Amino acid sequence: MSNNSKSKLSHINAQGEAQMVDVSSKIATHRQAIAAGQVRMLPATFKAIEAGNNPKGDVLGTAKLAGIMAAKQTANLIPLCHPLPLHKIEVTLTPDENLPGYQIQATVITKAETGVEMEALTAVSVAALTLYDMAKALEKSLQIENIRLISKTGGKSGDYQII
Template sequence: MSEKFTHINADGNAHMVDVTEKNTTERTAIAQAYIEMSAQTLTMIVEGKHHKGDVFATARIAGIMAAKKTSELIPLCHPLMLTKIEVDIVAQPQHNRVQITALCKLAGKTGVEMEALTAASTAALTIYDMCKAVQKDMIISNIHLVEKQGGKSGNYLHNQAN
């Protein structure tokens, strides 16, 4: 782990990191989020009985759109030319929850962790938004980076089992 924050300059001010001299490499990040809900709400979604339409399809598109807009949402993120965004949404009825996994990829000078995290978070928020009329006490949790590959800091794999 670096002992210095890269987004703070010598004067202690926030700044965008200069990546001009960094090598272009293939970079991939995978993030996850979970949204817990009642068995009834989950069943309604899975069976396609939600009055607003296909909840998972809408959340998937929202996650993809959010990944592309990350630099507009997170102040010091670089705008990136993502070459792949994938949002996978899986119902886990045994846990009364939905698992959202987002993958972002590019060939570039900076990582895609924030894009993957933003995609997973936004997909979860979209599920909440679409279902809040039915259930307000859903819980979005465990938003985390699962894996990253590429770049100067190398590879990372989250070691906590869910």
């Protein structure tokens, strides 16, 4: 990669080094991102969680809280992310008998100079990891799958929605 092409990448400076993007000249706008993922498990594990029969306690409540807390820590976890004022974080874990397991979705909203895609993805990831941690006494083979951005609104690059 030539120095000329390196300087066109927002997170790479002219010397090819990683850098945090300067967003100081951008206008703060309303931004929202929605991410999703799933945790697949054996039917017996799913039934135990749904019945509240888990030795570690409230699996879903703990995973939801962990996702919310993780979104707030994204800038500390992802090296070039900007710390953002987060105005709303919603994490849902929906039972899905067809997996069997749980569909996880996170919605993050801010009014800032840059988007909240990473915060939404971090919330889903950590909620899934926490669900795994809380349920591993029941099953070690749980599978975290398909973590992805569903949609984002706001910002110069425009809106995005998965088809």
